[in-house]
Amino acid sequence: MIKKTSKDGYETIRKLEVKIFPEHPWSLKQIESHHEKNNSYLYYLDYMPIAYILFLENVYEMEVLRFGVLENFRGKGFATKLFADFLKKHPGKDIFLEVSEVNIPAISFYEKYDFEEIGERKNYYTDGSSGILMKRSFNNR
Known part of the structure; x- marks a missing residue:
């Protein structure tokens, strides 16, 4: 079951963050600061949260x-x-x-969803790896 997250889901997202991204999890404060418009979904499997997506949205992008x-x-769809x-x-x-x-x-x-590389943030991560910026254009769909 996929549910739009409300304020009571912030802590659930935080717990997933710690498990999924142990090297660099977002704090509860970071999650709350990006969540003003309730822009996240949680994926529940038998009432257990197993995945989430957090995003920003405006009129155009x-x-x-x-x-x-x-x-x-992972690897199970x-x-x-x-x-x-x-x-x-x-x-x-x-x-x-x-x-x-x-x-x-x-x-x-x-890439399976038609995202293309549009830029790079060199040495973006603490391990020295770069961040790849990707975009999925609506006009190309």
């Missing part, structure tokens, strides 16, 4: 800020279902995101 699936549930649902609920806009250059599975995932 969107930016995916965080997207993750618990490790034990949950990311695909959540992302496809997200795209279906927000049609007609360009979408931007950033992903680590070493996260090859994520880059491949986004």
Whole structure:
């Protein structure tokens, strides 16, 4: 079940952050500061949260800020279902995101949804890896 997250879901997202991104999880304050317009979804499997997406949206475009699936549930179609649902609920806009250059599975995932590399943030991560900026253009769809 995919649910739009309300304020009571912030702590759930925070707990997922710590498990999914242990090297650089967002704090509760960071999540709250990017959540003013209730722009996130949680994916529940048998009432257990296993994935989420956090994003910004304006009239013309969107930016995916965080997207993750618990490790034990990767490769089983949950990311695909959540992302496809997200795209279906927000049609007609360009979408931007950033992903680590070493996260090859994520880059491949986004490329399946017609995201293209548009830039790079050199040495963006603490391990020295760069961030790859990607865009999915509505006009090319």
